Amino acid sequence: MYYVPDGTERCGFYECEECGNRFLDVRIGSAIVCPYCGEEPNMEIGPDEEMPKIVENAKLICMLEGEDVEKYDTLLSLAVTGGDYSWI
Numbered sequence: 001m002y003y004v005p006d007g008t009e010r011c012g013f014y015e016c017e018e019c020g021n022r023f024l025d026v027r028i029g030s031a032i033v034c035p036y037c038g039e040e041p042n043m044e045i046g047p048d049e050e051m052p053k054i055v056e057n058a059k060l061i062c063m064l065e066g067e068d069v070e071k072y073d074t075l076l077s078l079a080v081t082g083g084d085y086s087w088i
Contacts, residue, residue, distance in 0.1 A: 003073050010065045013072060014058040024073055028063055031056035 003024035004011050015022045016034040025032060033039070034057050045051065064072055 003076055004069060008069050008073075010063065011069050012063055013061045015061050016058045018057045022061075022076065023058070024064070024069070024076065025058075028060070030060055032058050032060075034058040 004026055008026060010028065011024045011026050012028040012032075013022065013024055014032060014034075016037060019034060019037040021034065021036045023035065025035075033054060038055060038057060039052075043052075
């Protein structure tokens with residue numbers, strides 16, 4: 001599992017306050033919607049429906065650049081696979 005595309009030079013390292021998952025994302029901001037427990041709102045709503053609330057629970061821990069992007073991507077992928085590094 002890879003979190004960012006190969007060749008990414010800059011990304012953000014985030015941790016979700018709700019579910020506790022840590023992940024990398026090419027979008028960089030102080031907070032973003034968690035891809036695990038968050039829900040991107042569907043903006044095509046009807047006139048009787050309530051506007052969805054966007055909850056940005058994933059807070060930026062640090063911004064990664066250069067070699068650090070590949071290192072964190074590999075470490076997070078290794079953690080998800082349970083330590084099976086034969087795929088590297």
